Amino acid sequence: MTSVPLVPDIPAPPVIALRGVGLTYPGPPPVHALRPCDLVVRRGEFVTIIGPSGAGKSTFLNIIGLLDRHTSGTYELDGTDTGPLRDGDRTALRGRRVGFVFQSFHLLPHRTTCENVALALVYRGVGRRERMARAEQALRQVGLGARIHALPTTLSGGERQRVAIARALVGNPSLLLCDEPTGNLDTATADSILELIDELHRSGMTVLVITHDPAVALRGDRTLEIRDGLMTDRVAA
Template sequence: MTVPVIALCGAALTYPGPPPVAALLPCDLTVHQGDFVTVVGPSGSGKSTFLNIVGLLDSPTEGCYLLDGIDTGRLDDPARSALRGRRVGFVFQAFHLLPHRSALENVQLALVYQRASRRERAERSHEALQRVGLGHRIHALPTTLSGGERQRVAIARALVGRPSLLLCDEPTGNLDTATAAQVLDLLEELNAGGATVVVITHDLMVARRGSRTLHIRDGILHEPAAMPS
């Protein structure tokens, strides 16, 4: 049995008060390598808290979180940051690309703190851009790219470090319907190639793209029972 990528065991997060706010109630979740999980819920439901825990931006105040079998609660802040840098690739609604750097240079920035030569960084970044269908636009500036192309650069940047988990926060929020569908198609292709993908969204149409869909409301995370075929 392989070690799960994500294992939440009674994980919860309460922000201190006064009054204390229970942002995520105790939950259990297992995500295996190659899963495509979507997490859907309205604004204020606890989606951001869930993302912050899974992305190692916050630690649960109750229970535990294992990433690739590593008990993250036992790590100090520098070790947790290092683990996040190695194991989690983030894709956000805002593309966060440097406007005066090329697509290739934006992707390379994700490797600055890894022990890789300049040549290796360039080769891996080119490979990541090819993987998302932008091998022909490596020298383009973000200002010359469409919204969908900029999100593809952001996905390449998330992939270049070869993370265990691709964690996407409203990745289609700034895109029109047709372009959003193309980005979701790309995430499905990456998942079919072995990537473990978790997408946080408020959009039910996006949520339906996952092979598993979790619902969160009022800090309660649950996975509806699958309908019989």
């Protein structure tokens, strides 16, 4: 009888792995927008980030989303070291792995909801028929199956944010980055959007939310605070 060698389970790399990552703008005097920090975010985690205006939250998000380059340390996204990547490779990695949701919806007013969502796939070489089919599926996922052909100007604020979330999800990203996703919404609408983000997290999505609202921050598995460019873990503090 031939024995079958056991193959050990190899854990997937973390979605985010920062080691000494910081960003300093040259002076004089130099500005430490984000001081060197370490962070690991595992697949399926929900992490919230709080801090006052100008503390470095947006700088952190831009680094994680590959919009800005860090000036120190190492940042791995899904196991890929992002530091040596050329601009085109960074753009491609961002398009495959990261979905963005902003406070402003950034929807084209004369395109339908489905067309707005499908635009996220244009530069990934996806054919039009598949783009539209995937956009429709993403809209159904966020509860807008009946609004596929609507124009953004006919939607409520909450519906427009759901379209923006569908656009972030249509590329099947590893990471959903949300920057004040309820900042332009009334309380009831904001709650419905947060419930949707909770549902996405429960389905396995890795979520990172930047917020100024302590109540929103409490929805995460853990909360980080950024103040004067320095990041600390509130759970560990």
